Amino acid sequence: MAGTAVPLRVSGTVRAPGDKSITHRALMLAAAMRGVSVIRGALTSADARSTAACLRALGVGVSPVRAGAVVRVNGRAWRRPKRSLHCGNSGTTARLLLGFLATKRFAVRVTGDASLRRRPMVRVTQPLVAMGASITLERGDGLPLRIRGGTLHAVEWTLPVATAQVKSAVLFAGLGAGVRVTVREPVRSRDHTERLLHALGAPIARRDATVTLEEAPGWLTDCPPLDLTIPGDASSAAFLVAAALVAGAGELRIEGVGLNPTRTGYLDVLARMGAVVTREALREVAGEPVGDLVARPARLVGTVVTPTEIPSLIDEIPVLAILASRADGETVFREAGELRVKESDRLALLAANLRALGVASEVVGNDLHVLGTDRPPRGNVDTARDHRLTMAFAVLGHLPRSDVRLSERMSAGVSFPRFFEILGRVTA
Ligand code: S3P
Numbered sequence: 001m002a003g004t005a006v007p008l009r010v011s012g013t014v015r016a017p018g019d020k021s022i023t024h025r026a027l028m029l030a031a032a033m034r035g036v037s038v039i040r041g042a043l044t045s046a047d048a049r050s051t052a053a054c055l056r057a058l059g060v061g062v063s064p065v066r067a068g069a070v071v072r073v074n075g076r077a078w079r080r081p082k083r084s085l086h087c088g089n090s091g092t093t094a095r096l097l098l099g100f101l102a103t104k105r106f107a108v109r110v111t112g113d114a115s116l117r118r119r120p121m122v123r124v125t126q127p128l129v130a131m132g133a134s135i136t137l138e139r140g141d142g143l144p145l146r147i148r149g150g151t152l153h154a155v156e157w158t159l160p161v162a163t164a165q166v167k168s169a170v171l172f173a174g175l176g177a178g179v180r181v182t183v184r185e186p187v188r189s190r191d192h193t194e195r196l197l198h199a200l201g202a203p204i205a206r207r208d209a210t211v212t213l214e215e216a217p218g219w220l221t222d223c224p225p226l227d228l229t230i231p232g233d234a235s236s237a238a239f240l241v242a243a244a245l246v247a248g249a250g251e252l253r254i255e256g257v258g259l260n261p262t263r264t265g266y267l268d269v270l271a272r273m274g275a276v277v278t279r280e281a282l283r284e285v286a287g288e289p290v291g292d293l294v295a296r297p298a299r300l301v302g303t304v305v306t307p308t309e310i311p312s313l314i315d316e317i318p319v320l321a322i323l324a325s326r327a328d329g330e331t332v333f334r335e336a337g338e339l340r341v342k343e344s345d346r347l348a349l350l351a352a353n354l355r356a357l358g359v360a361s362e363v364v365g366n367d368l369h370v371l372g373t374d375r376p377p378r379g380n381v382d383t384a385r386d387h388r389l390t391m392a393f394a395v396l397g398h399l400p401r402s403d404v405r406l407s408e409r410m411s412a413g414v415s416f417p418r419f420f421e422i423l424g425r426v427t428a
Contacts, residue, residue, distance in 0.1 A: 007248025008398055012426045014240060015255045016232030018043035020415050021192050022258070022288070023230055024092045025168065027051050029196065030073035030226045031060040032100055032176060037226035039071040043233065046414045050088035054097055057081040067417065075225060080106035084144065087112040089343060089414050092165055094143060095124045099169030102133035103176035104149040111144035115343050115385065118142055124166045127157040131173055152177035154215070157184070161338060162209070162311040164189035171213050175202065178217030185209040189311045190262040192288070199287035200226075231258035231290040235315045236416045238266055239391045242319045243423060244295035245275050246326050246399060251296050252426055259289045265312025266320055273300040273327055302329035302372060310336055317368070318392035321350045325359040325396070327372035337366035343414070344384035353381045353393060357404065376401035383407050387414035394420065398427050
């Protein structure tokens, strides 16, 4: 984009890819049920394929996870896989699957790519071991690990940090084993598992940030197979919203986006920063609020993102930091330490890459500070093959007179197939 001074125009109507969190949950639940489930609108990215591949290795029939296709999952009793289960880059695949594997009477080794092997697993193995699973980590706190499930007992677990992956793993273990589980979080994390199970009639209840699944032996295998439509991913939509906000002209509509309030913290922060992103055509799909997002160019001002807001926008901090770099004044993300253990150390890499583009940014303790500027971003960005860093910085690369050189673009396909094609289309 270097050299052009024409204001960026972002316009059109697009559809966000299927929600990643709900796709993982739907595939796994369907695989653990009996009979053929039908899943429409599933995400078809690399992460979703990692889950499908693991389920196939466990003996479950999963039809190809490809663009436009309805995914059919032939749920059955899982069998011991011949090889290690490889979760690719997907933390959600690894952690949620462990919840189900904790109930199986066979041993299996679970691993992932270099990024996933660096991510913490003890946070999920601890409650599963407390319930009765045997788990051996080959080294330190990460993958690979070996799990042998068995007869599990009820558990009441308090999480020191809000994490939907661990919460869901414990709920799935309780569901598979037919035992009562309670999970307490400091702040409520995304609640797709709870909503899906509630919509299916499971005995699940929540109070504030505590969720309890009652003892329900046989519920999972007695439950009729799923017939589910998955909403668009609010996190993927956020990159497109950001492109529309930093533009100088145009209006972008993103259709069919999941608007679960445990995921839309970024829209509240953007409203505080002066953006007008309207939610239209609101409806409900399988217990999840869904709507269209309409975004237009905006003059943004800095804000403070508080610790209690972090879980509701944890995956949007990269793109919010990018927007903060174009806002008037400073933005601070308070207590964002969880970013260190995502697909990369997002806290350090956001600050370093923003600085490389001429933006003042630093990490102080667990807080990320970003000072906005009008200067065109120019420089090299090390994406560390982290999809959300790649997509966030790609948005900046569309600004007039910018020159943002990404170290790679492939990683976007982890969560957003055809991201660059769609971004190119709406900015053309
Ligand atoms: C997810 C939960 C979050 C999020 C991740 C998906 C999920 O992780 O960052 O992209 O689907 O449950 P944590 O639970 O580790 O915070």
